Amino acid sequence: MTSASPLSRLPPGPLLVLGYGNPGRLDDGLGPAFCEALRLRLGGDAHRAGPHRMTIRDAFQLNVEDAAEVADHDCVVFVDATLPGPGTFSFEPVTPSTRRAEFTTHSATPAGIMGLARDLLGADTQGYALGIRGGEFGGFGERLSPVARCHLALALDHFTALLPRQEGRPTVCATPIRGEGVHHD
Amino acid sequence: MNPVLQTDTERIVIEPVTRVEGHGKVTIHRDAEGRVAQARLHIVEFRGFERFIQGRPYWEMPVAVQRLCGICPVSHHLCAAKAVDLLVGGESLTPTAEKIRRLMHYGQFFQSHALHFFHLASPDLLFGFDADPVDRNVLGVAAAHPELARQGILMRKWGQEIIQATAGKKVHGTGAIPGGVNRSLTREERDTLRAPVSHMLTWAREALELARGYTLENLPDVGHFGDFESNYLALVRADGAMDIYDGELRAIDPRGEILLQEPDSQRYLDVIAEEVRPWSYMKFPYLKPLGPEEGWYRVGPLARVNACDFIDTPEAEEARQEFKGLAGGGPVHHTMAYHWARMIELLHCAEVIQRLLDDDDLLGAELRTEGPRRRREGVGILEAPRGTLFHHYRVGDDDLVTRCNLIVSTTSNNEGMNRSVTQVAKQRMEGVDRITEGMMNEVEVAIRAYDPCLSCATHALGQMPLIVELVDEGGDVLDRRARSGGS
Numbered sequence: 298m299t300s301a302s303p304l305s306r307l308p309p310g311p312l313l314v315l316g317y318g319n320p321g322r323l324d325d326g327l328g329p330a331f332c333e334a335l336r337l338r339l340g341g342d343a344h345r346a347g348p349h350r351m352t353i354r355d356a357f358q359l360n361v362e363d364a365a366e367v368a369d370h371d372c373v374v375f376v377d378a379t380l381p382g383p384g385t386f387s388f389e390p391v392t393p394s395t396r397r398a399e400f401t402t403h404s405a406t407p408a409g410i411m412g413l414a415r416d417l418l419g420a421d422t423q424g425y426a427l428g429i430r431g432g433e434f435g436g437f438g439e440r441l442s443p444v445a446r447c448h449l450a451l452a453l454d455h456f457t458a459l460l461p462r463q464e465g466r467p468t469v470c471a472t473p474i475r476g477e478g479v480h481h482d
Numbered sequence: 483m484n485p486v487l488q489t490d491t492e493r494i495v496i497e498p499v500t501r502v503e504g505h506g507k508v509t510i511h512r513d514a515e516g517r518v519a520q521a522r523l524h525i526v527e528f529r530g531f532e533r534f535i536q537g538r539p540y541w542e543m544p545v546a547v548q549r550l551c552g553i554c555p556v557s558h559h560l561c562a563a564k565a566v567d568l569l570v571g572g573e574s575l576t577p578t579a580e581k582i583r584r585l586m587h588y589g590q591f592f593q594s595h596a597l598h599f600f601h602l603a604s605p606d607l608l609f610g611f612d613a614d615p616v617d618r619n620v621l622g623v624a625a626a627h628p629e630l631a632r633q634g635i636l637m638r639k640w641g642q643e644i645i646q647a648t649a650g651k652k653v654h655g656t657g658a659i660p661g662g663v664n665r666s667l668t669r670e671e672r673d674t675l676r677a678p679v680s681h682m683l684t685w686a687r688e689a690l691e692l693a694r695g696y697t698l699e700n701l702p703d704v705g706h707f708g709d710f711e712s713n714y715l716a717l718v719r720a721d722g723a724m725d726i727y728d729g730e731l732r733a734i735d736p737r738g739e740i741l742l743q744e745p746d747s748q749r750y751l752d753v754i755a756e757e758v759r760p761w762s763y764m765k766f767p768y769l770k771p772l773g774p775e776e777g778w779y780r781v782g783p784l785a786r787v788n789a790c791d792f793i794d795t796p797e798a799e800e801a802r803q804e805f806k807g808l809a810g811g812g813p814v815h816h817t818m819a820y821h822w823a824r825m826i827e828l829l830h831c832a833e834v835i836q837r838l839l840d841d842d843d844l845l846g847a848e849l850r851t852e853g854p855r856r857r858r859e860g861v862g863i864l865e866a867p868r869g870t871l872f873h874h875y876r877v878g879d880d881d882l883v884t885r886c887n888l889i890v891s892t893t894s895n896n897e898g899m900n901r902s903v904t905q906v907a908k909q910r911m912e913g914v915d916r917i918t919e920g921m922m923n924e925v926e927v928a929i930r931a932y933d934p935c936l937s938c939a940t941h942a943l944g945q946m947p948l949i950v951e952l953v954d955e956g957g958d959v960l961d962r963r964a965r966s967g968g969s
Contacts, residue, residue: 321549357653360638361601361620361634361635361638362635362636362638362639362642364635365635365639395621395624409621413621413624413631413635416624416625416628417624417628417631417632417635418632
């Protein structure tokens with residue numbers, strides 16, 4: 298794991314978890330798979346009424362209108378796959394930017410979305426990017442590689458540890474995931 | 483590989499065409515005197531979706547076929563549902579089912595047209611075709627026209643929320659099922675969608691005014707930019723009104739005379755045929771009675787506004803009448819007028835959505851109808867944002883699909899886009915020694931006016947760099963320019 302800014306807890310207030318990628322392109326689907334695993338771990342829709350009023354959403358790619366949803370939340374965590382390399386996952390703050398390099402027609406970066414939210418919608422949303430290391434990107438298939446599933450489990454543990462705990466019971470259950478709901482052999 | 487490469491010409495390649503959905507490339511051949519001998523829009527990837535779904539059960543089609551595209555999946559979702567309605571005896575939907583489907587469809591149109599105008603086309607219109615590409619993108623629009631960019635984002639968001647409420651998801655939803663829908667709206671959902679309607683109407687009027695003003699102010703240039711007469715094809719209601727969800731196929735000639743009107747969608751093959759050309763994976767449809775030489779046609783906003791007799795919402799109808807006045811009441815042939823026509827439709831969609839959201843049928847509980855199965859074959863036709871869309875399925879006794887034919891909107895504009903590319907190339911690139919980035923963009927501007935979805939037309943994935951090469955007779959590269967895709 299790498300982290301430029303160690304964080305013990307995510308800030309309070311409405312939280313958006315936005316996982317993106319193509320579930321039909323193997324480990325490119327790590328972002329949506331993370332969302333599915335997070336829903337399972339948090340017990341279905343219970344997260345919506347929790348202390349974070351958390352919204353969990355998956356998408357094929359980031360689009361400019363995501364800036365509007367980002368602006369509706371105090372904090373956003375972008376979840377995406379990263380290409381094979383050292384480490385298991387990264388968790389880093391995102392600085393808003395509207396440099397041209399942050400946007401193309403077919404994709405936008407978290408920094409670009411944050412920049413649009415700030416500049417056009419007056420948002421002061423805190424942003425983080427959770428990058429989960431994948432291992433297999435070269436073909437078609439609605440499944441994750443073994444290494445991606447392992448990294449997903451570690452990233453999910455890390456993320457849920459950052460969530461606050463509700464009075465009387467923890468928000469997060471301790472059941473380890475095995476890629477339930479995301480593996481389609 | 484291009485089979486028509488000639489040894490005594492130079493060849494210019496634009497790959498990929500940017501700020502369109504999906505990927506294609508343009509090749510332009512110039513002869514020894516620098517005259518444009520040939521210009522073509524190539525679709526470089528292969529779809530094969532019709533073959534892929536053979537052997538699948540018919541009830542999967544509305545969900546499976548929309549995977550063709552992440553841009554306008556609702557069109558494929560609903561068109562497939564219309565086709566399989568016929569297989570289950572569901573020709574006549576309940577009022578709730580039809581209105582939920584229509585709301586989904588008009589919501590999709592609204593967000594798709596907003597996306598194209600604000601994010602893809604407006605940089606060209608606001609900054610000029612040859613403006614610095616560093617600024618000629620949506621972020622440049624955000625910096626110079628922040629309120630416009632903000633409106634574009636929020637209009638797109640509203641359309642996506644309508645899709646989510648009616649289809650279950652913003653992309654690849656499941657709302658339409660054979661014979662109906664699987665959900666209606668709660669009163670709370672309906673009221674949430676209705677809250678921003680007045681803003682959307684205001685912003686749609688402003689976008690229409692921007693497109694109208696641009697066209698009229700630049701008519702001397704716009705009127706000769708990738709411009710030519712053509713036939714047009716669109717669905718119209720039986721009384722001649724614009725209808726993007728259901729209707730009769732109508733084709734008009736360049737003077738606006740009705741060439742044909744087919745009330746039975748199941749007979750579309752009596753009307754449409756497709757020609758295959760060896761240099762493209764995208765077919766060239768034509769009106770069968772006229773043949774491939776005379777029967778090619780254009781579809782999409784320009785075709786719909788040209789082909790209908792009226793629009794049944796007041797503000798859009800007023801805008802249509804002014805639009806048609808540009809050509810003395812006949813069809814408007816300017817390729818760049820696609821933008822104006824598209825914004826007339828944007829306003830029309832906002833008006834229709836407002837009307838639908840005031841209708842309590844959206845809250846109804848009768849979601850599905852089914853009758854005795856009478857058919858083993860079904861054809862669905864609707865207007866997608868980019869033009870007329872055809873889905874045709876044949877199933878066996880085991881309910882598995884044995885044949886599928888899809889004619890997507892962009893395919894119908896294949897000939898028109900190629901003619902526009904050729905004309906702009908002749909206007910801008912003949913006799914010049916050096917190809918500039920602005921010249922390249924002008925070719926793309928002509929293609930962009932059609933809002934092509936090359937992903938639909940071919941099923942493309944990925945992103946490639948844009949490379950333009952100017953090559954002499956001997957094959958030596960005289961000039962080469964490259965930029966990253968997606969600008």
